[in-house]
Amino acid sequence: MSLPRLAYLTGEYPRASDTFIQREVAALREIGHEVLTCSIRTTGAEHLVGPEQREEHARTFKILRAARNPLRLIGANLRFALNPVRYLRALRLAWGTAPKGVRGRAYNLAYFLEAAVLADRMKREKIDHLHNHIAKASCTVAMLASELSGIPYSFTIHGPDIFFEPKHWRIDEKTARARFVACISEYCRAQLMCFADAQHWDKLHIIHCGIDPERYQTAPHKGQVLLFTGRLAGVKGVPILLDAVAELAPRHPDLRLALIGDGPERAALQERAKPLGDTVVFLGYQSQETVAEALSQTDVFVLPSFAEGVPVVLMEAMAAGVPVVATQIAGIPELVSHWESGILVPPGDVAALVEAIEQLLSSADQRRVMGAVGQATVEAEFNIHIEAQRLSTLFTAYASGETPPKRELLE
Template identity: 55%
Template sequence: MTVAYLTGEYPRATDTFIQREVAALRALGIEVATCTVRRTGPEHQTGPEQRAEAGRTFAILPALASPRGLLRAVATAARHPARFARAAALAWRTSPGGLRALAYQAIYLAEALTLAGHLRTIGASHIHNHIAQSAGTVALLAAELTGLPFSFTLHGPDDFFATDRWALPEKIARARFVACISAFARSQAMLLSPEAAWPKLHIVHCGVEPGRYRPGPRTGTRLLFVGRLAAAKGLPVLLEAFEQALRTRPDLHLTLIGDGPDRAALEARARGLPVTFTGALSQGDVAEALSTADLFVLPSFAEGLPVVLMEALAAELPAVATRIAGVAELVEDGTSGRLVPPGDAPALTAAILELMGRSDRPSMGAAGRAKVEAEFTAATEAARLAALFRGAP
């Protein structure tokens, strides 16, 4: 079978878990044709794996912008007028209201027409979407245009902030199945759907490859954050907590790997502190940084189930994270790390100092790796997803 995978941007440096999932599905014999709404820039192609994926991924907007692509979209609508009418009605019905939103729905319909033409060309048998926002709407409409079964992976937290805007109840109702990345995500989908739909809500984690991660030499002084430098990650709280921790442990150093809209402000806030900003790094470089760090810190305000936490635990690195969404399904408080309330700098400081002062960090790291190996490997999770694809008629 050929499964068309659609995301808003692929491959992205921040979404390497999708790339791992695609590779694992291909290893299981499923043909995965990657599609993206927008073509990613070179800043996201941080290694040969990303560059190779970018080269084989169909990009909707560049195709639609070409005269040939536009004519192809029009021809797709004209060839199947009844399906086009149903898709247009669905786009209208799932609009959150207002002229601006309706204009976006028209754009999504045009993108869906372009995608539908491509899916017929490659002989796709199923459409799967990751991150069920605008790209999810394109996938939903493309399924109506082609008659192909549709499914999606539900992440959160942004999906849950605007369920009406992204028509999540409609997407759940029309999906052949929904892959929820955590029990928390599944519970939110249950809130949005009738009880009769609950059996098609499946927990499929975004997994990692534990073999990529190994502990290396550690000094007992290095703190590490990996992620997007954006408001949702709570980094001002981390910098406040780190500054307080330095009063007790002036030998500590903090490294922040990643990029984002808040980088300049965070660099200004951290001036004079032993903090290093590296920018975005390749998967290999991140794995190396995880191997030599002593504590991973993720002070987020909003998350789904962070893959970077899986990577940290796989590297036998204890973690301090906020007790939000699905995080507690991964980090076991007191066993593989500590969980603290979001936005609580004193609690974060206390947790950092506690774990940096513990002599049993290696055993905590081993417990974290065991958790990942048991429940969050890319191969195991891809096998669950493959079974769902193959079970769809």
């Protein structure tokens, strides 16, 4: 059986903060899948920080941009309206899964119109299967496009925020209608099982986000350099990190903290970091190559988040042999083994964070040992080439009507 032709849909693609999706798409193409990338919105220039993002941006189908053409929008809907039973069924689905209130109904009707544009393009491209990442609004579009076109869909669910409002996003209905769901961790799968009907649990599969370990050079473990990579938003706990650095700096005059990323809290965080002077530097969004280069000069990677899925930035640090300090939440313990590849601390605990960073800064040998364990972990369980092959096996098995094998056999 030939490999299914895929469409990949997200709300905004490509983004500097979602490089894991770009890697997954690239790995699926290497396997032999044809992949049409689709984005609801057009990505802002601030995310096009490297050649990978610019190339993917150029080849991605932008749905809202296409829908602004009245002839294209009306034409797509008219073509599907020729099958009134299917068209009205999809419209009823949009209405029935909308959040309560006029605003929620209006949004879902807009998603319905977008879905027609996407479904029309997929029909023209002879797509066999539609896959969505994130499971929020763009997954609503995917579900409706599937209903309109008859093209089956699946989605990858990440968390944590999707589980804050599961009824709003109707992850129960999306799971019921999906051919399968890829869960990024055992924790994520368990959370989805709280809301999905038990009859659908068998189609919830663990597919890790992954990285290419070959991209990363092993860090030297000879300095006092800390690195944070992530969105500068409240959920990431950066103020806790800045407080920890303020406490550590007097004891470690060579200490430096670099923050890669951007977000709504950047200005406030920069203001908060002013008393630390040159100890802290904000670098904004950077290309994948620049992130890899920064990791090669990093001694300890710190991620003090309050909520996470399984952070890809931790995988990147571990691939570079950098020990990590992270919070003991959600799926992180499935990636980071406490006192083996890093140190896990309670979220929001400045004293615990200071102690963990101090422990690693004081011993280059310990950093080396933990870094080696982290490299082995990522190579075995979070390698994008292995995970993409597992995902490809799911696409192919479900397309042929076969029962997919368990995770350890998904290769």
